[in-house]
Amino acid sequence: xxxxxxxxxxxxxxxxxxxxxxxxxxxxxxxxxxxxxxxxxxxxxxxxxxxxxxxxxxxxxxxxxxxxxxxxxxxxxxxxxxxxxxxxxxxxxxxxxxxxxxxxxxxxxxxxxxxxxxxxxxxxxxxxxxxxxxxxxxxxxxxxxxxxxxxxxxxxxxxxxxxxxxxxxxxxxxxxxxxxxxxxxxxxxxxxxxxxxxxxxxxxxxxxxxxxxxxxxx
Amino acid sequence: xxxxxxxxxxxxxxxxxxxxxxxxxxxxxxxxxxxxxxxxxxxxxxxxxxxxxxxxxxxxxxxxxxxxxxxxxxxxxxxxxxxxxxxxxxxxxxxxxxxxxxxxxxxxxxxxxxxxxxxxxxxxxxxxxxxxxxxxxxxxxxxxxxxxxxxxxxxxxxxxxxxxxxxxxxxxxxxxxxxxxxxxxxxxxxxxxxxxxxxxxxxxxxxxxxxxxxxxxx
DNA sequence: TAGATTGTTAATCGATTAACAATC
DNA sequence: TAGATTGTTAATCGATTAACAATC
Numbered sequence: 001x002x003x004x005x006x007x008x009x010x011x012x013x014x015x016x017x018x019x020x021x022x023x024x025x026x027x028x029x030x031x032x033x034x035x036x037x038x039x040x041x042x043x044x045x046x047x048x049x050x051x052x053x054x055x056x057x058x059x060x061x062x063x064x065x066x067x068x069x070x071x072x073x074x075x076x077x078x079x080x081x082x083x084x085x086x087x088x089x090x091x092x093x094x095x096x097x098x099x100x101x102x103x104x105x106x107x108x109x110x111x112x113x114x115x116x117x118x119x120x121x122x123x124x125x126x127x128x129x130x131x132x133x134x135x136x137x138x139x140x141x142x143x144x145x146x147x148x149x150x151x152x153x154x155x156x157x158x159x160x161x162x163x164x165x166x167x168x169x170x171x172x173x174x175x176x177x178x179x180x181x182x183x184x185x186x187x188x189x190x191x192x193x194x195x196x197x198x199x200x201x202x203x204x205x206x207x208x209x210x211x212x213x214x215x216x217x218x
Numbered sequence: 219x220x221x222x223x224x225x226x227x228x229x230x231x232x233x234x235x236x237x238x239x240x241x242x243x244x245x246x247x248x249x250x251x252x253x254x255x256x257x258x259x260x261x262x263x264x265x266x267x268x269x270x271x272x273x274x275x276x277x278x279x280x281x282x283x284x285x286x287x288x289x290x291x292x293x294x295x296x297x298x299x300x301x302x303x304x305x306x307x308x309x310x311x312x313x314x315x316x317x318x319x320x321x322x323x324x325x326x327x328x329x330x331x332x333x334x335x336x337x338x339x340x341x342x343x344x345x346x347x348x349x350x351x352x353x354x355x356x357x358x359x360x361x362x363x364x365x366x367x368x369x370x371x372x373x374x375x376x377x378x379x380x381x382x383x384x385x386x387x388x389x390x391x392x393x394x395x396x397x398x399x400x401x402x403x404x405x406x407x408x409x410x411x412x413x414x415x416x417x418x419x420x421x422x423x424x425x426x427x428x429x430x431x432x433x434x435x436x
Numbered sequence: 437t438a439g440a441t442t443g444t445t446a447a448t449c450g451a452t453t454a455a456c457a458a459t460c
Numbered sequence: 461t462a463g464a465t466t467g468t469t470a471a472t473c474g475a476t477t478a479a480c481a482a483t484c
Binding site: 225227228261262263264265268278279280281 | 474475476477478479482483484
Binding site for chain 2: 011012014015016018019041042077078079080082084092093094096097098100101102103104107108109147148171172174178180182187189191193194195196197198199200201202203204205206207208209
């Protein structure tokens with residue numbers, strides 16, 4: 001039931017590798033060693049080699065890694081080349097911004113529908129798509145079979161909407177509501193974002209930045 | 219130089235405790251044991267007790283934890299009761315949404331200025347504040363001494379703007395640009411968000427959800 | 437007092453780092 | 461060939477879990 005044994009720590013680093021390699025590629029760099037890359041990314045060369053070797057040997061002894069090839073391979077591993085039809089639930093401030101701001105197609109997602117419970121919003125055009133009423137959700141899903149839902153709704157709505165969406169065929173959630181979404185279907189995946197928690201983490205770090213209570217080393 | 223020895227893993231869980239305890243408090247629950255809380259939060263009771271004991275003994279044997287008190291204590295540890303004056307750099311889709319959507323004051327931040335390099339945006343009102351031109355940034359900072367900056371700017375702009383902001387007294391960054399911000403001043407903290415990486419993580423998980431390659435257990 | 441549950445130490449587990457033989 | 465750098469195994473480190481004595 002568990003994935004192919006690759007730990008979540010490694011998985012969460014893949015997008016970062018992909019991003020750095022993409023940047024290098026754009027800058028016209030052709031090859032790189034794990035050592036050089038480790039310096040750029042602020043981690044160890046060992047870790048890079050370990051991480052990559054979860055998926056296969058992409059390098060060459062004495063040479064390093066071909067950036068174009070490695071970038072392509074990691075993209076394939078992540079799955080960016082297969083498009084997933086995606087709906088957005090909640091077209092408020094944040095939902096609209098996400099719809100307009102994210103480069104979905106470059107990341108394996110195609111936004112195909114936007115829904116909001118506020119009738120005032122219905123018909124508004126966001127990111128080239130008309131906002132539909134929540135009432136249309138069922139029909140729309142039966143006709144268009146989206147598989148991914150982005151939730152930009154209040155936290156109270158999330159636990160109500162999510163199971164309904166699972167029944168309509170959604171198998172992946174990108175959840176921005178301040179609610180820890182957990183779905184018990186083993187074939188549904190959830191990525192919680194929690195901007196509020198991120199901001200509080202910053203708050204903690206600012207608060208404890210260099211306070212009086214320093215014991216030991218300077 | 220390092221903080222008071224509390225690991226980042228623990229720190230990142232604090233906001234989540236704070237959120238769950240806040241919800242319980244709102245629902246009128248008065249006390250809870252680490253066991254009950256662990257079930258709600260989907261982690262172990264051991265971990266909760268370990269985490270909390272990094273900061274002190276807030277519970278009582280045979281009883282559990284007083285929710286109101288624990289919530290208050292964690293808030294104090296995070297530092298939500300001290301306000302940090304904050305500026306937003308970049309008033310595009312995402313920046314505007316963040317400004318309007320986040321409940322800053324509940325999280326220890328007070329938004330005091332919004333800046334954008336696009337002259338067209340100047341004067342526009344977002345979250346009750348006028349958008350200012352980037353040219354005003356220096357004067358504004360010297361007069362108002364904000365300490366936190368939220369970056370909602372393109373990735374190419376981030377490495378240019380950040381050092382300038384540090385010089386102007388910024389000691390904390392909430393960074394939404396697709397760029398790994400790293401500041402070498404030991405007294406400046408950075409919280410990178412990376413929505414793109416989050417979306418790619420979802421992509422990976424959807425891709426590897428239940429593919430052919432299942433070896434061993436079902 | 438008896439029951440429950442903490443705070444804390446010890447054991448386990450997993451993730452990161454180091455080392456090095458294989459090889460380009 | 462000699463030099464460089466990988467892939468991979470072994471060692472270390474840190475984080476999570478288990479256990480239990482302390483105590484409300």
